[in-house]
Amino acid sequence: MPPNLTGYYRFVSQENMDNYLRALDINVVLRKLVCLLKPDKEIIHTGDHMVIRTITSLRDYVMDFDLGVQFEEDLGPVDGRKCQTTVSWEGDQLVCEQLGEKRNRGWRHWLEGDQLHLRMTAEDEVCVQVFQKVK
Template sequence: MPPNLTGYYRFVSQDNMENYLRALDINVALRKLVCLLKPDKEIIHTGDHMIIRTLTSLRNYIMDFDLGVEFEEDLGPVDGRKCQTTVYWDGDQLVCEQRGEKRNRGWRHWLEGDQLHLRMTAEDEVCVQVFQKVK
């Protein structure tokens, strides 16, 4: 049985965000700004339905999806692209595959104790973020 990720998580750290954003062709000014952000994550996990909110002072991004069902994801707020996205469980990791203009694009969420880990990939770049569960 996969874990229930429901909770509110505060940003702790990140590694390699600049190179990850460069792989997504984000302009240098926006890259610098995004690297300064400390996003919170709110996850609502009910059966096969999930809502993941990434909350920042700049803008928020909300994913609302059913596990295992492909959908068109509008990444306009992130990088102006759309892609075909599928989110599913791989053991105790929540995996997102985003098919579109960029190869190897997607992410994984998993828990280690009360910390939520996020590994994002695009092309050959990997960015890792860590969040602390606060409620």
């Protein structure tokens, strides 16, 4: 049975965010701003339904979805694109595949103790963020 990711997580660290954003064709000014942000994550996981909120001082981004069901995701707040998104479990990792203009786009979340890890990919770039569970 996969883990329940419900909780509130504070930002700890990130690696390679600028190159990841460059792969998404984000302009240099917005890339620099995003690299300064220290987002929090709030996850509500109820059965096969999940809500993942990424909370920043600039804006929040909310994903509200059912596991295993493809939906159109509006990534307007991120990079102005829409894609067909499916989120499902692969073992203990929550895996998101985002089909659209960018190759190899998606992410995966997993827990290591009280830390939530996020690995985001776009084209050939990988960004890793780590969050600490606080409640």
